[in-house]
Amino acid sequence: MVLSADAAAGAVGCRIPAHSFNFAAGARRSHASPLTALEPLHESDPPSDPADAAAAARPRVERQRAASADGAAAQDEVVALGRWTALAFSSARDWKALSAQLAELRPGSRWDLRPILQLDHLGAQLLWNHWQRRWPAELQASAPQRAVLEQVAQFTVDEPKDAPVTLFDRFRRFAGLGWHALETSQRFLQLIGQFVLDLGRMLRAPHQAPWRDISGHLYSTGATALPITALVGLLIGVVLAYLMAQQLRQYGGESFIVNILGLALIRELGPVLAAVLIAGRSGSAMTAQIGVMRVTEELDAMRVMGIPRGMRLVLPRVLALALAMPLISMWTSAAAMIGGMIAADVTLGISPGFFMEALPRAVPLPNVWLALGKSAVFGIAIALIACYHGLRVLPNTESLGRRTTSSVVISITTVILVDALFAVLFRGVGFRG
Numbered sequence: 351m352v353l354s355a356d357a358a359a360g361a362v363g364c365r366i367p368a369h370s371f372n373f374a375a376g377a378r379r380s381h382a383s384p385l386t387a388l389e390p391l392h393e394s395d396p397p398s399d400p401a402d403a404a405a406a407a408r409p410r411v412e413r414q415r416a417a418s419a420d421g422a423a424a425q426d427e428v429v430a431l432g433r434w435t436a437l438a439f440s441s442a443r444d445w446k447a448l449s450a451q452l453a454e455l456r457p458g459s460r461w462d463l464r465p466i467l468q469l470d471h472l473g474a475q476l477l478w479n480h481w482q483r484r485w486p487a488e489l490q491a492s493a494p495q496r497a498v499l500e501q502v503a504q505f506t507v508d509e510p511k512d513a514p515v516t517l518f519d520r521f522r523r524f525a526g527l528g529w530h531a532l533e534t535s536q537r538f539l540q541l542i543g544q545f546v547l548d549l550g551r552m553l554r555a556p557h558q559a560p561w562r563d564i565s566g567h568l569y570s571t572g573a574t575a576l577p578i579t580a581l582v583g584l585l586i587g588v589v590l591a592y593l594m595a596q597q598l599r600q601y602g603g604e605s606f607i608v609n610i611l612g613l614a615l616i617r618e619l620g621p622v623l624a625a626v627l628i629a630g631r632s633g634s635a636m637t638a639q640i641g642v643m644r645v646t647e648e649l650d651a652m653r654v655m656g657i658p659r660g661m662r663l664v665l666p667r668v669l670a671l672a673l674a675m676p677l678i679s680m681w682t683s684a685a686a687m688i689g690g691m692i693a694a695d696v697t698l699g700i701s702p703g704f705f706m707e708a709l710p711r712a713v714p715l716p717n718v719w720l721a722l723g724k725s726a727v728f729g730i731a732i733a734l735i736a737c738y739h740g741l742r743v744l745p746n747t748e749s750l751g752r753r754t755t756s757s758v759v760i761s762i763t764t765v766i767l768v769d770a771l772f773a774v775l776f777r778g779v780g781f782r783g
Contacts, residue, residue, distance in 0.1 A: 407433045407467060408444050411451050414462075422494025427460040434466055452480050463491040476503040485514055540739050543669060544660040552665065563666035571632040571667075572674030576681060577625055583682040586623060587615065589691025595697040601727040604698040608705055611690040612713035617780060620683030622723050622769050625728035627762035628671070628678065632738040640740025641750040649741075659741070668733040675729030676722040683721070717780035724772050731768060732761045 351639060409432040433437065439445050463469070463477075478499065483506060491499065514674050552559040594607050654661055687709070694700040739757040743749050 356556065367411070383755070398724065406431075407438065409434050409438050409448050409473070411448070411455065411476050416637065427462055427653050428455055429462045430477075431465050431467075433468040434469045434476070435468050436472045439472060439476075452476075455480070459486060460488040461486050463489070463495050469495050469498055471502060473497060474498045475506070478502050478506060517534055534648075537742075538734070538738055541660075541664065541734060541741075543690065545664055548658070548660045548665045549580070549669075551661070560666050562663060563662065564670050567666050568674055568693050569669035570635075571628065571671050572678060575631060575674075575678055577630060578631070579678055580685040581683045582627060582655055583620065583623065583685035584689040586619065586684035587691075588693045589620075590614065590686075591690040591693030592697060594693065599698065604700060605700065605708070607690075607694050607700065608708040609712040611687065611694075612709050613780075615686045615690065615722055616683045616713050616718045617719065618769070618773070620686060621725045621728060622765060623678040623686075624679045624682040624725065625675065625732065625765040625769075626762055627682075628675065629732045629765060630727070630758050632671065633648075633732045633761045634758050636736035637740040637743075637754045638750065640737060641743035641753055644741070644743045645747070645750060663741075664734075665739045667737055668730055671729035671733040673729075676725040679721055679725035679728075680718075714780050720772070720776055720780055727768055727772075729764050732763050735761045735764060 410430075412429050412431060414427050414429050439448075461477075468471075474495075483503070485503075591607065591611060594610055595604070598604050598607055640649075643663075649659065651661070691702050691705045694705060695702060736757050739753040739760075743753045
């Protein structure tokens with residue numbers, strides 16, 4: 351049968367060039383839904399060799415010389431072969447080969463789709479997009495193929511363009527961030543308030559306090575962190591001493607290395623370095639532990655059984671880290687001072703005896719108390735942030751990983767901000783007049 355261009359244009363709602371729209375005269379009319387895969391047009395014996403069968407089913411296009419419908423000279427015609435289905439396109443090799451073949455063809459060429467073994471909507475969409483959503487000059491296809499192509503042509507639409515971002519949209523996004531920050535602050539303050547209430551309850555009834563949990567977390571966050579903090583502190587002390595020795599030797603102030611190292615390590619670097627290591631080590635572990643309890647529904651079980659989460663989960667971790675952080679801070683500072691002492695002896699010839707004798711005069715005792723108090727605040731902040739993010743984990747692994755990362759980043763940022771606040775508030779403490 352021959353379908354006129356006007357009739358074909360009316361079927362798809364577009365105007366086709368005034369060329370004949372030819373379909374196979376001997377094609378069988380299928381009454382099945384166009385959504386189903388089509389049967390082969392021509393009956394033929396399947397290849398006996400599996401390799402030949404796979405090669406015949408591979409989607410591809412070939413150029414052939416064919417006479418036009420009006421009897422003119424032979425013209426180039428594109429013949430589509432194989433199976434044009436989603437299953438056939440799942441092969442990366444076949445898809446790349448077909449894409450390369452289609453890229454070499456002009457959209458307006460003459461096409462013959464009758465040799466196609468199967469054609470589904472994905473294959474029809476590929477053809478329609480290659481034709482730039484316009485019918486080719488001359489097309490030969492079976493009736494079922496025509497039905498699939500017409501349906502694809504009818505329902506293919508352009509992707510909607512994103513609306514331009516206005517000033518009001520930017521303001522609304524900024525306001526949304528502010529509202530989210532206020533909501534987060536409110537929940538964090540609730541956690542702090544619950545911790546204060548649990549602490550008061552523990553002081554009123556010490557026999558009901560979770561001492562076993564506190565001792566366990568004190569060991570896991572404190573004792574097990576001593577090797578890594580000592581190693582890092584020792585290396586930091588060696589590096590700082592070597593850098594300072596190069597500068598002090600130029601001015602003949604080798605003896606001042608004790609003053610610089612003492613104040614820098616004991617007052618500032620020791621507590622901050624220990625807090626950063628604990629935030630990455632113990633803070634992330636706390637968040638992950640509580641988050642896994644959310645994923646495994648242990649938190650829901652505790653609520654059903656009437657076990658207070660603040661008393662059993664938050665309070666032991668906060669108290670343990672508040673007690674462990676000052677000790678870890680002094681341990682890290684001592685290791686850093688030992689490293690600086692060794693480097694000063696090697697580079698400047700300052701003996702360890704002179705170093706230990708000059709250290710108490712260079713670093714007054716208030717600096718030690720300030721470092722201890724600051725470290726305790728660091729520990730409380732790290733534990734509260736870790737517990738908050740652990741309790742906010744959703745019951746999926748993606749939320750667990752995201753909350754653990756946020757806990758570490760926010761804890762380290764909070765440690766630096768709190769250290770800057772202590773430096774401003776106590777700028778006149780610990781220095782000789």
